[in-house]
Each structure stands twice: as structure tokens, then as C-alpha cells.
Amino acid sequence: MSNKESLGIRSFRALTGAFLITWLILPLIPLAIWSFAKGWFYPDLLPRNWSLRAWEYAMSDTSGVLDSLWLTIWISLAATALSILVGIPAGRALGMYKFKGKEIVELMILAPTIVPGIAVVLGIHSVFISLGLNNTIHGVILVHLIPTLPYMVLVMSGIFSNYDPAFEAQARSLGASPLKTFWYVTLPAIRPGIIVGGLFAFLVSWSQYILTLLIGGGRVETLPLLLFNFATAGRNDITGAIGMIYILPGIIILLLTAKHLSGRSGAVGGFGQI
Amino acid sequence: MSDRTKIFLLLLPAMFIIVVLFFGGLAIGLMRSFNYMPVIGLTDPDFSAYIAVFTDREFYLSFALTFHIAFTSTVISSVLAIGAALLLRRSFIGRGMVNFLFQLNLTVPHLVGAIGMLYLFSQSGSFARLAAEFELIAGPADFPALVFDPFAIGIILQYVWKEIPFIGVIVLANMQSIGEDYESVARSLGASKWQTFRHVLLPLIFPGVLSASVMVFAFTFGAYEIPAILGANFPAALPVLAYRKYTDVDLAARPEAMAMAIVIALLSALMIYFYVRYSRRRIRG
Amino acid sequence: MTHVSIKELTKVYPGADAPALDRLSLEIPTGELTALLGPSGCGKTTTMKMIAGLLEPTSGDVTFDDRSVLRDRPEDRGVVMVFQNYLLFPYMSVADNVGFGLKMRKIDPAEIKQRVGKMLELVKLPDLGDRKPSALSGGQQQRVALARALIVQPNVLLLDEPLSNLDAHLRFEMRDLIRSLQQEMGITTIFVTHDQEEAVVLADRVALILNGQMKQYDKADAFYKRPIDEATARFFGGHNFIPGTSDGQTFDCALGKLVLPEGAASGQGKLTFRPENVRIGQTQAGENVLNAQIKDIMYMGTQTRLKLTVTGTEIEAVVNPNEIEAHQVNDTLPIHLPRPTLWVI
Numbered sequence: 047m048s049n050k051e052s053l054g055i056r057s058f059r060a061l062t063g064a065f066l067i068t069w070l071i072l073p074l075i076p077l078a079i080w081s082f083a084k085g086w087f088y089p090d091l092l093p094r095n096w097s098l099r100a101w102e103y104a105m106s107d108t109s110g111v112l113d114s115l116w117l118t119i120w121i122s123l124a125a126t127a128l129s130i131l132v133g134i135p136a137g138r139a140l141g142m143y144k145f146k147g148k149e150i151v152e153l154m155i156l157a158p159t160i161v162p163g164i165a166v167v168l169g170i171h172s173v174f175i176s177l178g179l180n181n182t183i184h185g186v187i188l189v190h191l192i193p194t195l196p197y198m199v200l201v202m203s204g205i206f207s208n209y210d211p212a213f214e215a216q217a218r219s220l221g222a223s224p225l226k227t228f229w230y231v232t233l234p235a236i237r238p239g240i241i242v243g244g245l246f247a248f249l250v251s252w253s254q255y256i257l258t259l260l261i262g263g264g265r266v267e268t269l270p271l272l273l274f275n276f277a278t279a280g281r282n283d284i285t286g287a288i289g290m291i292y293i294l295p296g297i298i299i300l301l302l303t304a305k306h307l308s309g310r311s312g313a314v315g316g317f318g319q320i
Numbered sequence: 321m322s323d324r325t326k327i328f329l330l331l332l333p334a335m336f337i338i339v340v341l342f343f344g345g346l347a348i349g350l351m352r353s354f355n356y357m358p359v360i361g362l363t364d365p366d367f368s369a370y371i372a373v374f375t376d377r378e379f380y381l382s383f384a385l386t387f388h389i390a391f392t393s394t395v396i397s398s399v400l401a402i403g404a405a406l407l408l409r410r411s412f413i414g415r416g417m418v419n420f421l422f423q424l425n426l427t428v429p430h431l432v433g434a435i436g437m438l439y440l441f442s443q444s445g446s447f448a449r450l451a452a453e454f455e456l457i458a459g460p461a462d463f464p465a466l467v468f469d470p471f472a473i474g475i476i477l478q479y480v481w482k483e484i485p486f487i488g489v490i491v492l493a494n495m496q497s498i499g500e501d502y503e504s505v506a507r508s509l510g511a512s513k514w515q516t517f518r519h520v521l522l523p524l525i526f527p528g529v530l531s532a533s534v535m536v537f538a539f540t541f542g543a544y545e546i547p548a549i550l551g552a553n554f555p556a557a558l559p560v561l562a563y564r565k566y567t568d569v570d571l572a573a574r575p576e577a578m579a580m581a582i583v584i585a586l587l588s589a590l591m592i593y594f595y596v597r598y599s600r601r602r603i604r605g
Numbered sequence: 606m607t608h609v610s611i612k613e614l615t616k617v618y619p620g621a622d623a624p625a626l627d628r629l630s631l632e633i634p635t636g637e638l639t640a641l642l643g644p645s646g647c648g649k650t651t652t653m654k655m656i657a658g659l660l661e662p663t664s665g666d667v668t669f670d671d672r673s674v675l676r677d678r679p680e681d682r683g684v685v686m687v688f689q690n691y692l693l694f695p696y697m698s699v700a701d702n703v704g705f706g707l708k709m710r711k712i713d714p715a716e717i718k719q720r721v722g723k724m725l726e727l728v729k730l731p732d733l734g735d736r737k738p739s740a741l742s743g744g745q746q747q748r749v750a751l752a753r754a755l756i757v758q759p760n761v762l763l764l765d766e767p768l769s770n771l772d773a774h775l776r777f778e779m780r781d782l783i784r785s786l787q788q789e790m791g792i793t794t795i796f797v798t799h800d801q802e803e804a805v806v807l808a809d810r811v812a813l814i815l816n817g818q819m820k821q822y823d824k825a826d827a828f829y830k831r832p833i834d835e836a837t838a839r840f841f842g843g844h845n846f847i848p849g850t851s852d853g854q855t856f857d858c859a860l861g862k863l864v865l866p867e868g869a870a871s872g873q874g875k876l877t878f879r880p881e882n883v884r885i886g887q888t889q890a891g892e893n894v895l896n897a898q899i900k901d902i903m904y905m906g907t908q909t910r911l912k913l914t915v916t917g918t919e920i921e922a923v924v925n926p927n928e929i930e931a932h933q934v935n936d937t938l939p940i941h942l943p944r945p946t947l948w949v950i
Contacts, residue, residue, distance in 0.1 A: 059412035070421040073436025076446050088444040088460060089452040136334035139327045158342050160535060160592050162542020164559040165585035166342055168566055168578055169349030192342050199334055253429030256544040270431050277435050277549060289432050296427030504659050505692045507679040509706035509757055523696050
């Protein structure tokens with residue numbers, strides 16, 4: 047549907063668009079520049095000397111940056127996988143059924159998305175001491191479930207509310223076992239939800255700081271912790287390099303799943319109905 | 321297998337995790353804030369931690385600062401996000417790029433943005449250097465303190481940077497699912513563009529904006545790493561203060577930290593109340 | 606009281622190879638109820654939106670009382686559109702919905718209340734002012750939508766498929782309501798539909814649009830008695846198109862020589878007559894009487910549909926079931942095509 051828009055409004059839109067584009071990229075620029083700088087002092091607008099040494103350091107074995115990268119990926123993948131496993135049945139229950147107490151259950155699942163981690167993790171930390179889960183990777187993966195699981199359930203519930211169980215009944219009546227029905231009928235139908243939910247869950251885990259800091263005790267040094275340390279230590283060039291590495295997986299995931307994030311997709315529609 | 325049993329089994333794993341980890345963590349924190357921990361022999365709950373916290377001037381300063389950060393960030397982000405969504409509804413040159421960058425922004429962790437803000441707005445940062453280049457200031461100290469400052473301007477800027485796309489994407493999806501027909505009706509009944517927005521579109525998108533704002537407020541109130549990097553030391557944001565107390569060498573400070581955590585939890589419970597009360601939609605189904 | 610004129614209105618959507626609307630011209634007299642009739646995708650909704658100002662034409666003009674309104678914004682044209690799904694503002698009460706247009710004009714709240722009350726009575730919903738739209742039935746919602754549109758006394762009222770969402774008995778009620786309101790207020794009204802029965806029952810005049818072009822604009826009965834071409838006739842359920850030659854008085858074709866009514870066209874063409882006009886049974890020999898053999902009998906409850914062959918040509922007839930009771934397939938019987946019911950295309 048076209049609307050008669052004056053030239054004034056159209057140029058306003060274009061201008062605002064340009065401003066938004068600049069402003070969205072802006073904070074990332076100094077990080078990028080720093081990673082290629084060899085000393086960048088006030089009042090220089092650009093570094094006088096360029097060098098790859100920050101990157102060399104980051105990629106080297108001694109710096110631990112790559113180890114941290116793999117560790118963070120592993121933790122986030124594990125948390126995401128567990129969330130998917132647990133989130134699919136929960137989402138099915140919430141999306142397809144009405145039952146007494148459903149609103150309370152929904153609220154309980156929603157609560158971790160609103161209550162900040164710091165309010166919960168202190169209590170967990172004191173218990174994990176006795177359970178021996180502190181300073182372990184497993185402990186960190188477990189606490190990451192707290193923020194990631196709700197998003198997964200939310201997205202899956204949205205998908206399941208648009209899902210027609212008649213397809214499964216049809217498959218069963220044609221002779222398919224429950225497992226085969228799930229694999230051939232249910233799974234393909236809910237796949238967009240798994241992808242979108244998984245993306246959100248991964249990103250939520252990827253950017254966790256305080257949970258990892260407290261439960262990991264500094265021993266489980268994920269990328270954000272490493273980044274924080276270098277930033278506060280004033281090593282801006284290495285910070286820049288780590289920062290660039292840190293945002294990379296998120297961008298890759300976004301590009302791979304771009305089509306699922308359009309406003310029309312049922313999964314995001316469910317998410318947008320929060 | 322009855323439906324009830326089915327539902328129970330489907331929900332069991334997720335509910336187990338949430339009840340044990342999330343509510344369990346809250347419960348333990350609550351108990352410890354009252355110095356009540358039978359497992360290690362503390363069987364007399366008392367209010368000493370709360371008394372210490374509520375008589376501490378630093379706590380009130382911290383709370384006020386954190387509230388200011390959360391409130392200001394949320395309001396600015398919500399308003400600008402609605403504007404951004406209105407902008408992105410129609411096509412214009414560069415719309416695809418803005419859409420892409422919005423979504424890209426969602427994947428960039430807060431910490432990276434915060435560090436970027438630091439490099440941009442600190443007194444020896446890029447903007448300060450630009451100012452010096454144009455001879456607007458003489459030296460770093462002349463550049464206004466936007467980070468580590470008492471008004472938390474840098475922190476708010478960083479939150480606004482992240483939350484406009486977050487709220488914006490939700491509002492935009494909302495607008496697209498509502499469609500344009502209601503506005504067509506209003507226009508044909510004689511409403512101007514502004515009247516249509518104010519009386520028709522805004523009420524329709526309001527529940528979505530409110531839900532998103534509640535999430536943003538809670539997040540910006542309780543986040544640790546951004547004020548840790550961009551904030552002043554005194555007063556520090558409440559999560560930073562709580563962490564400091566918890567990791568204090570003096571173990572007696574731990575219950576105080578728990579008390580602060582409970583205060584944060586109570587505030588978010590209030591947010592949940594607003595969310596439930598005013599939001600029109602629940603999880604679908 | 607507005608005279609609407611559509612001049613050579615054309616709309617080509619970017620990327621489409623055929624125009625959605627091709628030089629449509631129409632003169633709608635003041636205060637009349639006109640139907641834009643056509644199948645889905647024929648361009649009728651496009652036309653409506655252009656009249657309302659929600660869509661820009663590629664070329665052509667729309668005038669109200671001989672003044673072009675293309676430059677006017679939708680809210681300045683005085684055209685109100687009632688959508689098929691009513692689009693009542695869900696969070697406003699019925700009264701607020703109806704009063705919306707007046708509120709936007711900054712009319713005094715007390716006067717709004719009074720006018721809303723009167724309007725609700727007119728549409729026979731006097732006590733529902735405080736309800737929310739979700740608490741109303743479909744028929745009630747439509748009346749609220751009508752009230753909301755009429756209260757601002759628009760120059761032109763546009764209705765999108767007004768009767769299609771309603772059950773049969775509600776249709777007649779709504780039809781009467783729309784007609785009486787429209788005539789009482791004298792508002793030029795245009796509605797869009799794909800259902801020829803709806804068009805015929807509601808409108809003063811019907812404009813048939815096929816493939817973006819206007820075929821015929823006439824009173825309803827003309828489409829049955831004097832359709833302009835085969836496509837038009839078929840749209841209205843016509844059958845029986847027999848090719849042949851006319852000399853203005855008789856039509857020479859496979860059925861024989863048939864006598865035409867006065868004013869029939871001459872030349873090569875097709876003879877058409879409606880199935881319900883075929884007379885069977887008690888007929889003496891006379892003009893336009895033919896011998897037919899029954900090929901198929903289809904009982905439809907209130908009517909029976911017959912497939913007949915006359916000297917090898919198949920024709921269809923629709924008769925009262927009683928008339929054909931005695932006959933069966935392969936019987937022969939005389940049929941009569943009354944002269945006034947014949948038409949040459």
C-alpha cells in the first residue's frame with residue numbers, strides 16, 4: 047500500500063536511517079582500530095603505528111585466548127543443547143494444552159528472564175560450595191541454564207501453539223511408531239523454533255558474565271571474563287582483538303539463520319508476543 | 321496415559337531445573353540474608369544483615385543511582401525504539417542495512433558495547449580527541465566526564481545503544497502483525513497522522529512495549545559488568561556493590577550481600593507484577 | 606450527496622505484466638447504492654482503495670462533484686470505508702468506537718454522546734454502548750462499524766463485502782438496514798462484492814468488473830435480460846450460447862430459425878437465453894417451439910436442472926420439479942423459447 051509521502055518526509059527517513067547506521071556501528075570501531083594499533087595515544091585520531099602483534103598474541107598458545115574461545119563455545123553449546131532437550135517438551139505442554147495452574151507455570155518459567163542473575167547466583171554459589179560444583183565447567187553450564195531455558199520454552203511454546211497434532215495422529219494411523227512420528231513429522235515442523243530458540247539461548251549463554259564469574263570462580267575463564275580483565279588492565283590493543291573475536295560467532299549465527307528472524311516467522315512472532 | 325499425566329511429564333524436566341536452580345538459589349539467598357543456614361549450624365535467623373544494609377548510606381546512594389540508570393535507560397530506549405519501528409515500517413534508502421544492523425546489534429554482547437563506549441567517550445577517548453582536533457578543548461580534563469561519572473551517562477548511553485534494537489525489533493514485529501488496516505480506518509474517519517498514531521496505533525502496541533520495557537528495566541537494574549566497566553566507584557551500582565560485599569575478605573559481609581540481592585529480587589518481582597497486570601498477552605496457548 | 610465520477614482509472618503494480626485496473630470509467634449518481642461486482646483479483650478492491658485515497662492510481666482521475674480528489678489526503682476526502690472484518694478498535698468501547706470520527710474533529714463531548722446515542726438507536730443497538738467489540742456478535746459488530754462510518758456523514762461510503770460474513774437470515778436484516786440507512790441519509794454508497802446475488806439484492810446499479818475492465822454498468826435486471834457479452838452472462842449464471850446469424854428479426858442457427866424480440870442486434874453472434882426461461886410441457890406448436898430430448902435430469906430440491914438436446918445442440922433448462930415429474934431421460938418433449946427472453950450477443 048503506497049502512501050503519498052512528501053520529499054521532506056522521505057529525506058527525513060533516509061537521514062535518520064543514515065544516522066542509525068552510523069550510531070549502531072560506532073562503538074565497534076575503536077575496538078577494531080585498537081586491535082591493529084601499536085600504541086595509540088592522545089590526541090591522535092588514528093594510531094601512528096599499526097601492527098598485528100595484538101592479533102598474534104591473541105592467536106598464540108601462551109595467551110589462552112583461543113582456549114577461552116573453545117571453552118566458551120563448548121559451554122554455550124552445552125547449555126543450548128540442554129535447553130533444547132528440556133525446552134521442547136515444556137514448550138509442547140504450554141503451547142498445546144490448557145490446564146489448571148498454567149498461568150502460574152508460565153510465570154515461573156518467565157521469572158528468570160526478569161530477575162537479574164546477581165539476585166540468584168549468590169545463593170547458588172553458597173550451595174555449590176558443598177556440592178563441589180564451584181570452579182567447574184559443569185557448574186557453569188548448569189547456572190547458564192537459568193537464563194537460557196526460559197527463552198527456549200517461550201519460543202517452543204509459540205511454535206507449538208501453531209502446531210496441529212492431527213499430523214501426528216495421521217502418521218500413527220499410517221503405522222509409524224512414536225519415535226518415527228517424532229522424527230519425521232514433529233521435528234521438521236518445529237525446526238524453525240529450535241533454530242530461533244537455540245540462537246537466542248546460545249547468545250544468552252555467550253554473553254553471560256556474573257554467573258560465570260561467581261560460579262566459575264575465575265578458574266573457568268570464558269571469553270567475556272578474559273575480555274573484562276584485559277579491558278580493566280588497560281591493554282586496549284589486546285582487548286580490541288579479543289572483542290573482535292568475541293562478537294564473531296554471534297554474527298556468523300545471525301547470518302546463517304537470517305531468514306528465520308524476519309518478522310513473519312512464527313517463532314519470532316511468538317517471541318514478539320512476550 | 322491421561323492428558324494430565326502427559327502434561328506433567330512434559331513439564332517435569334524444565335520445571336525441575338527452574339525450581340531447583342532458580343527458586344532454590346533465591347530461597348538460599350533469602351535464608352542466608354537472615355543468617356539462617358541450619359546446614360552449617362546457623363539456626364537463629366536475625367535481621368542483622370538487613371539492619372546493616374538499610375543503615376548504610378552507601379546502599380541508598382547505590383540504589384538511587386541504579387534506579388536512575390534503569391529508569392532513564394528504559395524510558396529513552398522505549399520512546400526511541402517506537403520511533404525506530406515507525407521508521408522501519410516503510411521503505412527508504414538504507415532500510416535493509418538498518419534492519420540488518422538492528423539484528424546484528426542483538427548478537428553483540430553488552431560487554432563489548434560497553435568497552436567500545438569507554439573508548440569513545442572517556443576523557444582520552446575518540447570523541448575527546450575529536451574535540452581536541454577541532455580545538456574545542458585544551459586537554460583531556462576539559463572533556464566532560466561521561467564515564468565514571470555520577471550521572472552514569474556512559475552507562476545509560478550503552479544501555480540505550482543495546483536496548484533500542486531490542487525493543488525496536490519486538491515493536492516492529494508487533495506492528496507488522498497488527499497491520500495497517502486499523503490506521504486506514506482511522507484516517508478515513510478523519511484522523512490526522514498524529515491522531516491516528518496517538519489514538520489507534522499506540523494503544524495497540526502498548527502491551528508489547530510495556531512487556532519489553534519491563535524486561536529492559538529489570539536487566540539494566542541488575543546487570544553487573546556494564547557498571548563495573550563504565551561506572552564510578554562511589555557510589556557504585558547496586559549489583560557491583562553486592563558483588564563487592566560478597567567477595568569481601570570479611571565473611572560477615574556475605575549476608576549483607578545476600579540482603580542486597582534480595583532487594584534486587586524484590587524489585588524485579590514488582591516488575592513481574594506490572595508485567596502480568598498490564599500485559600495483554602501470555603505465552604500463547 | 607456526492608456525485609462520484611471515475612475517469613479512466615488505471616493501476617499497474619510494479620513488476621506486474623498486466624494492469625490490475627485498466628482504464629475504468631464510471632459515473633455514480635448522487636445518493637445511489639452501487640455495487641462493484643467481480644471475482645477475486647478483478648480490481649474492485651483496488652478501485653475502492655483509490656476512491657478512498659489509500660492507494661495512488663497510475664493514471665486516471667477520481668472526482669467528487671466534478672472536483673478531482675486525487676490530491677486530497679484520505680482524511681480530507683470525506684470517504685469512509687467499512688472493511689470486511691469491521692476493524693473495530695478492540696480496546697475502545699462501542700460508544701467510543703462510534704464516536705471516534707467526531708472526537709477527531711474535536712466536537713464537544715456532550716454532543717458526541719448525544720449523536721452516538723442516536724446513531725446506536727438507528728442501527729438498533731441502543732444498549733450496547735459500554736460493551737467492548739469482543740463481546741459482540743459478528744452482525745452486531747458490523748452494525749457498529751456502519752454506525753461509526755455514517756455518524757461522520759461522509760461524502761461517500763465504501764463497503765467491503767458487507768453481506769458475505771453473515772448467515773442467511775442475518776443477510777436480509779442487514780440488507781434492509783443498509784438500504785434504509787443509505788436512503789434516509791442519502792449518502793452515495795459503493796460496495797464491493799464477488800457474490801452476484803449480494804449485488805443484485807442490495808444495489809440500485811451494478812458495475813461488473815472482469816480482469817480490471819468494466820464490462821457493464823446497469824440496473825440489476827439488465828444483466829439477466831440484456832448481458833453485454835458471454836463472459837458477463839456467464840458470471841450471472843447464464844448458459845445456452847448458440848452461435849449463428851441474426852438479421853435483426855430472426856436468428857439462424859443450429860436450433861433452427863428463431864424469432865427475435867424488437868431491437869435485437871444483427872450480424873454474426875451468439876443467441877443466449879437463460880435456463881429458467883425455457884418453457885416445457887404444455888405447448889402448442891408456434892413460434893420458437895422446438896423438439897428436445899432429455900439427456901440428464903438433476904433434482905435440486907426447489908428446482909430441477911435439465912440437459913436437453915435439440916437437433917444435436919445441447920441446452921440447459923431449469924424448471925419446477927413438478928413439471929418434469931412425469932418424464933425421464935431420453936424422453937422427447939416440446940420446449941418453447943418465448944420471444945422476449947431471447948438476446949443476441
